[in-house]
Amino acid sequence: MNNKELAQRWFEEIWNQKNLGAMNEMLHSDCSGFLEGGIVKGAEQFRDLAFVPLVAAFPDLVVTLDNVIGEGDDVAVRWSVAATHTGPIFGIPASGRKVAFSGITWLRFSDGKMIEGWDRWNLHGLLSLLKSGEPTATASWV
Numbered sequence: 063m064n065n066k067e068l069a070q071r072w073f074e075e076i077w078n079q080k081n082l083g084a085m086n087e088m089l090h091s092d093c094s095g096f097l098e099g100g101i102v103k104g105a106e107q108f109r110d111l112a113f114v115p116l117v118a119a120f121p122d123l124v125v126t127l128d129n130v131i132g133e134g135d136d137v138a139v140r141w142s143v144a145a146t147h148t149g150p151i152f153g154i155p156a157s158g159r160k161v162a163f164s165g166i167t168w169l170r171f172s173d174g175k176m177i178e179g180w181d182r183w184n185l186h187g188l189l190s191l192l193k194s195g196e197p198t199a200t201a202s203w204v
Contacts, residue, residue: 065171066132069139072169072176077125080117085109090175098185119151120161128164137169147192154192163188 063071068088075084086105095102095112102108117123123145130139142164147157165183169176 063174064132065135065137065169066130068171068174068176069130069132069137069167069169070127073125073127073139073141076113077123082109082113085113088176090172090177093175093177093179096178096180098181098183115151119147119149119156120145121148122146135171137171139167139169141165141167151192152189154189157192157195159192161188161192 071084072088075081076088085108089105089108091104093104093108095108097112099112102111120143123143126142126144128140128142130137132138142162144160144162147154147159147161149156163183165181167182168180170178
């Protein structure tokens with residue numbers, strides 16, 4: 063499996079299927095994630111500080127890959143998300159609002175595993191929209 067296919071597998075199995083068993087298999091033991099909310103080191107921190115809170119707030123979250131490009135160990139993914147805010151996140155109670163947001167993730171692979179990832183999307187914009195009371199919230203990554 064090439065690195066582009068590994069990146070596509072990450073988004074499908076982890077984010078869309080919520081398959082946490084695949085996380086340890088796909089992440090390098092020395093992995094680092096440079097996320098909108100901070101830096102995480104290792105699969106456990108990624109799971110506990112990034113994945114679990116987001117999926118708890120948006121359990122029906124579905125990621126669509128809009129574009130995937132790769133060269134060597136680097137893969138860039140432009141993605142979009144649709145979800146419903148049914149659980150609390152960062153002190154914001156569940157609103158039942160439909161949300162959409164998009165972003166870009168740059169991944170670096172080593173020995174067939176993800177060793178570094180950089181996410182860029184508008185987390186602050188999404189949270190502001192959730193607090194606003196609008197029935198539908200959309201936040202883009204720019």
